[in-house]
Amino acid sequence: MVGRLFRSSTFYLVVGILALGAVATRWLSDHDPAEFQATLGAAAIPVTLTLHVVLAVSPFPSDLIAIASGAIYGFGLGFCLSWTGWFIASVLEFGLGRRARQDFELEQGLQRAPKWLRRFPVDHPVFLVGVRQVPWLGMHVGSFLPGASGVGIGRFLWCTAIGIIPGSVLMTAIGAGLIDGRN
Structure with a gap:
């Protein structure tokens, strides 16, 4: 099993995701989002989206x-950036689940799983x-679980689009200050 782990692309993708997440977290701890938005102007939007995706796909x-998107860009644009960031990250994680399904032959493992677990309605x-x-x-x-379980991409996409709203x-x-998060 250990040999299969080190030969799988899933393992290296997960390690890369963890590294990117750590770098993004470190970068954010050293930079004020409002400051880089003021410095970069409209170019800060793709930076914000990229950071969101990297963090959302990592732990x-x-x-x-x-x-921060709500505070800096207001509710409308902030919502669009947040929704898009989480949607892209979800698609990437779904793909990672699909890759893991192939690398680790999860189909065979699912067939050996207890009956109650096989009936779990992941799709x-x-x-x-x-x-x-x-x-x-x-x-x-x-x-990740729907990707690894073989859920169809169409169903996954529309359910994800709704689920992250x-x-x-x-x-x-x-x-954006529309909800007081302190109470």
Whole structure:
């Protein structure tokens, strides 16, 4: 199993994602988002989106980028950036799940899984939308698991598009000052 792990592209993708997330987190700790927006102007928008995607696909928190987007760009543009960042990250994680399915022959493992687990409705829209409402891990589980389970890309995309709306609205609204996050 260890040999298979080191031969798999999934392993190296995960290591790369962790490294990128750590670099982005470190960079953000040294730079004020409002300051780089003031310095870069409109060019800060793709930087913000890239940072959001990198953090959202890694285990590092991306909620702060969504909140900062609301504070810096206002609710409308901040929402669009947050939703787009989480959507792109979700598609990347779905692809990582698909890659892991191939690298680790997960289909065979799923066939040997307990009956109750095989009946778990990973491809059901209620699961695909609802799991994203679980704080911290919901976005990751709701993207990687469907990819690894063989959920169709079309169903995944529309459920993801809907499922990330509440978090995008909430975090961007907090940043834009529409919701007082202290109470």
